[in-house]
Amino acid sequence: xxxxxxxxxxxxxxxxxxxxxxxxxxxxxxxxxxxxxxxxxxxxxxxxxxxxxxxxxxxxxxxxxxxxxxxxxxxxxxxxxxxxxxxxxxxxxxxxxxxxxxxxxxxx
Amino acid sequence: xxxxxxxxxxxxxxxxxxxxxxxxxxxxxxxxxxxxxxxxxxxxxxxxxxxxxxxxxxxxxxxxxxxxxxxxxxxxxxxxxxxxxxxxxxxxxxxxxxxxxxxxxxxxxxxxxxxxxxxxxx
Numbered sequence: 001x002x003x004x005x006x007x008x009x010x011x012x013x014x015x016x017x018x019x020x021x022x023x024x025x026x027x028x029x030x031x032x033x034x035x036x037x038x039x040x041x042x043x044x045x046x047x048x049x050x051x052x053x054x055x056x057x058x059x060x061x062x063x064x065x066x067x068x069x070x071x072x073x074x075x076x077x078x079x080x081x082x083x084x085x086x087x088x089x090x091x092x093x094x095x096x097x098x099x100x101x102x103x104x105x106x107x108x
Numbered sequence: 109x110x111x112x113x114x115x116x117x118x119x120x121x122x123x124x125x126x127x128x129x130x131x132x133x134x135x136x137x138x139x140x141x142x143x144x145x146x147x148x149x150x151x152x153x154x155x156x157x158x159x160x161x162x163x164x165x166x167x168x169x170x171x172x173x174x175x176x177x178x179x180x181x182x183x184x185x186x187x188x189x190x191x192x193x194x195x196x197x198x199x200x201x202x203x204x205x206x207x208x209x210x211x212x213x214x215x216x217x218x219x220x221x222x223x224x225x226x227x228x229x230x
Contacts, residue, residue, distance in 0.1 A: 029213075030213055030214065030215075031213055031214040033214070033215065033216035033217070035155075035217070042204055042220040042221065042222055042223050043155065043204075043217070043220055044220075045216055045217060045218055048209075048214060048216035049213075049214045049216070054218070086154065086155055088155075088215070088216065088217065089215065090215060095168075096157070096168065096170060096171065097145070097157040097160065097168075097170075097215060098157065099147075099154060099155040099156065099157060100154070101154045102154040102155070
């Protein structure tokens, strides 16, 4: 089991807004980063730090955090956003690296 | 542009040692700003951090794998390597190498290799 908990699956209608969450005690102290993974491909970083997007990531992706929960929000979801999304941070000891179990996003 | 490429056997026998190398191009592995990590993903499952290394040789391992993992760096070849001993079928996975930032409040994996599937089977 992971120290970062994600809902296994989430769906969103095309063009609507969806929030994917990640819970864990370590998130009270450390930021989460978020990755998008499409079938057969390596993960791609989409959000890191407080709310930073790497070059090339659309601005419909944003991040936020409150208490022990980090969130990835996609505003105006597109068909190409259908993918698995993983959060990542330190574990509760602050020493090691952990990933959430992943959320499968379906765009209807 | 930074590129990472995993290489190594795609098939390993049970109880043997899995060995992979990640070759970095387009950037120096000796940069003081980054760490270099290994992550794996069993078929149909999520991501698992295996461990990371700094160019100086400092290593950090997943506690659940620590007794079987060795990560090393060769700055002269701009490569870092993974060895996982006493493998079983549960170690069958796509193995990724990646460059990451590891700061006080944030860590993130910026660049990933394409991944290589390693199957453990006799």
